[in-house]
Amino acid sequence: MPRTPGADLPDHPDWLWNSPEPKRSYDVVIVGGGGHGLATAYYLAVNHGITNMAVLESGWLAGGNMARNTTIIRSNYLWDESAGLYEHAMKLWEGLEDELDYPLLFSQRGVLNLAHSLQDVRDSKRRVGANRLNGIDAEWLDADQVAEICPILNTSEDLRYPVLGATWQPRAGIAKHDHVAWGFARALDRMGVDLVQNCQVTGFDRIGDRITGVRTTRGDIAAGKVALAAAGSTSVLTDELGLALPIQSHPLQALVSELLEPVHPTVVMSNAVHVYVSQAHKGELVLGAGIDSYNSYGQRGAFHTIERELTAAVELFPMFSRAHVLRTWAGVVDVTPDASAIMGLTPFENLYVNCGWGTGGFKATPGVGWCYAHTIAHDEPHPLNAPFNLDRFTTGALVDEHGAAGVAH
Amino acid sequence: MMLIPCPWCGPRNETEFHYGGQADVSYPAEPQQLSDADWARFLFYRANPKGIFTERWNHQAGCRRWFTIRRDTTTNEIFQDDSHEAVTR
Numbered sequence: 226m227p228r229t230p231g232a233d234l235p236d237h238p239d240w241l242w243n244s245p246e247p248k249r250s251y252d253v254v255i256v257g258g259g260g261h262g263l264a265t266a267y268y269l270a271v272n273h274g275i276t277n278m279a280v281l282e283s284g285w286l287a288g289g290n291m292a293r294n295t296t297i298i299r300s301n302y303l304w305d306e307s308a309g310l311y312e313h314a315m316k317l318w319e320g321l322e323d324e325l326d327y328p329l330l331f332s333q334r335g336v337l338n339l340a341h342s343l344q345d346v347r348d349s350k351r352r353v354g355a356n357r358l359n360g361i362d363a364e365w366l367d368a369d370q371v372a373e374i375c376p377i378l379n380t381s382e383d384l385r386y387p388v389l390g391a392t393w394q395p396r397a398g399i400a401k402h403d404h405v406a407w408g409f410a411r412a413l414d415r416m417g418v419d420l421v422q423n424c425q426v427t428g429f430d431r432i433g434d435r436i437t438g439v440r441t442t443r444g445d446i447a448a449g450k451v452a453l454a455a456a457g458s459t460s461v462l463t464d465e466l467g468l469a470l471p472i473q474s475h476p477l478q479a480l481v482s483e484l485l486e487p488v489h490p491t492v493v494m495s496n497a498v499h500v501y502v503s504q505a506h507k508g509e510l511v512l513g514a515g516i517d518s519y520n521s522y523g524q525r526g527a528f529h530t531i532e533r534e535l536t537a538a539v540e541l542f543p544m545f546s547r548a549h550v551l552r553t554w555a556g557v558v559d560v561t562p563d564a565s566a567i568m569g570l571t572p573f574e575n576l577y578v579n580c581g582w583g584t585g586g587f588k589a590t591p592g593v594g595w596c597y598a599h600t601i602a603h604d605e606p607h608p609l610n611a612p613f614n615l616d617r618f619t620t621g622a623l624v625d626e627h628g629a630a631g632v633a634h
Numbered sequence: 635m636m637l638i639p640c641p642w643c644g645p646r647n648e649t650e651f652h653y654g655g656q657a658d659v660s661y662p663a664e665p666q667q668l669s670d671a672d673w674a675r676f677l678f679y680r681a682n683p684k685g686i687f688t689e690r691w692n693h694q695a696g697c698r699r700w701f702t703i704r705r706d707t708t709t710n711e712i713f714q715d716d717s718h719e720a721v722t723r
Contacts, residue, residue: 460682471678473655518653519636522708524683527635529649562678619674629687 241415242286247443249420251279253601254439254448256426258282258460259291260402260587261579263409263420264452264594265601270416272595273602278418279496281441283425283458287406290456293524293556295479295501295513296585297492299397301334303352306612306624309358313609314592315361315396319592327408330506331401334491335440336397337371337378339541340387356394356550364393379543386498388541398494399503399511400585401418409594428465435574452577452601457522457557459580462518468571471618472559472581476526480534480546480553484508488544489534491603500537510548512538514586516558526555558583565624568597569606569614578615636711639714640693654690655679657702684708689714 255262255268258280268379269275282288298318300311303507322329340349349365356363367390372380380388410420421443430438430445438447455462489504514534517526525579531553539546561567566589568579580599582589592609599607606614617623636648641647662668662676687707692700704713 278654362649458684461684464683469679470682471674471680473680478704519705520655520682520687520689520707521710523710527637529650618678619668619670 226309226495230293234422239410244422245256247279247281247419247424247441247446249444250438250447252277252449253418253452254446254450255280255452255454256439257289257456257458258286258420258422258455259289259456260287260406260590261414261456261582261593261597262452263287263406263623264590265454265579265597266413266418266594267454268411268594268598269602270413270418272598275602276417276530277372279446280413280418280420281424281426281439281446282420286410286420287403288463289364289458290477290556291393291406291409293477293479293554294402295334295503295511295596296399296402296505296587297494297501297503298344298398298400298588299394299492300337300361301338301356301392301397303355304624304626305355305359307337307626308356308361310592310596310609310613311589312359312361313595314589315351316589318400319396321405325408325412327404327411329354329404329408331398331573331580332602333396333398333505334503335374335393335395336492336494337366337375337391337393339371339391339495339497341390342388345497348390348463349390353392356392361502362394363625364395366391366393375489377542377544379490379541381460384540386540394442399492399505401506401611404518405590413434423586426462429576431466431573434572436576442545443622448575450575450577450601452579452597454579454597456580456582457532457559459578460557461522463578465574466573468573470567470578470580470615472558472561472567473518474522474557475540476521476523476555477513477516477532477584478526478530478553479511479513481509481551482545482548483546483551483567485510489542493535493541495541498537498540500534500541502538504543508574509551515561517555524557527554551561558586560584563623566613566628567594567615568593568610569600570604571615593607636712637702637709638691639712640691640696640699642697642699643693646693646696649668650693650695652692652694654692654700657688664710686713 567581596607
């Protein structure tokens with residue numbers, strides 16, 4: 226009797242979390258089961274004692290941008306507001322494996338942000354100074370020092386945009402994104418928080434300007450507080466309330482090569498020729514660049530964007546010309562006018578918003594969780610996320626991170 | 635790569651075009667009368683629909699003219715706007 230191929234697979238290993246039916250009521254409902262939603266739920270439980278809580282995810286847990294980012298973690302942002310938030314996240318990253326008792330493959334292999342022009346050099350040195358004043362590790366390296374740290378980088382002078390130097394943050398690095406989500410999810414499940422997948426929020430219940438619950442594809446759920454953590458899909462939710470947000474959803478693509486021997490010891494980012502590259506623990510080169518120009522919810526982008534980023538990568542790393550693209554994909558990122566996030570209160574009572582992380586939300590994950598949880602629990606922003614309020618677009622107090630970080634997060 | 639219908643040059647590769655975002659965002663008629671909130675709305679707030687979006691494109695590497703199309707932001711299906719307003723607004 227011929228056997229069906231694959232019919233004799235072993236049982237699925239134990240799940241790290243359950244998939245319960247949603248209850249009809251919770252103290253807090255978090256909309257979006259990605260990194261930010263899970264981290265927020267975690268710190269709501271641990272720091273604020275709230276466990277009658279559900280994280281609602283329209284697809285599968287951490288299957289959106291959390292599964293699609295390039296896992297770079299750094300805190301070398303120019304402005305004090307950003308430095309505060311990202312450095313808080315960095316400090317949490319440094320203890321997160323112990324905190325969650327789960328391997329996150331957090332590897333502080335450093336990040337080089339390359340400078341290719343005299344203006345790049347001036348801006349980079351300014352950012353190093355700003356970082357140091359904020360207690361963030363940062364150094365300016367000349368081209369020879371860059372070559373010492375990353376020997377496969379082409380630092381010769383015959384490039385169209387030669388590497389004139391770089392900023393160096395030794396504490397920066399990468400982590401295994403799936404493990405981060407799984408670590409938070411496992412901890413949440415153990416604390417009795419409901420992680421509900423395949424549960425899409427389609428609308429809100431409200432009394433006047435007070436939000437009292439959410440409508441979902443798995444029934445209505447009453448909630449004391451509702452916190453949005455839906456990244457590129459945030460506008461779809463807030464449009465239901467007539468709440469406009471200054472975000473635009475774009476495709477952001479990334480790609481990996483086949484598995485290679487360890488060749489790339491650090492993380493390299495270049496805003497000017499626009500590519501960022503690291504090598505995952507398994508061996509894939511992980512590359513990303515900028516968004517596709519147009520608005521889209523399609524989770525796919527065009528190949529010319531990939532081609533442009535690979536042109537830059539091969540120029541900087543000549544040996545990559547022999548590598549092959551194994552997979553490309555895209556996420557939907559919500560971009561703001563000042564390239565900084567929006568996190569805080571909304572015009573609606575008991576509704577909180579965390580969005581606008583654009584191309585750079587992964588590195589902030591534990592910091593977002595910490596500060597957003599505080600915002601939700603106390604109904605006022607944590608000092609670190611207070612500058613990232615929605616009102617700044619009216620007051621003009623923007624946190625303009627285009628120059629230092631906004632292009633390539 | 636999208637094939638974008640330029641009203642003057644016909645369908646051309648997306649790489650020839652520059653994206654202009656939401657269509658029909660006009661400069662305030664009475665800017666001196668505008669509140670801060672209204673300025674914020676004009677400068678920073680744009681529609682972000684999942685579905686049909688009416689948007690501007692510039693045929694940068696072609697005739698260099700602006701035009702309007704409607705596009706589905708989930709499928710990239712394009713519905714050309716043949717009206718006179720689409721090319722003159």
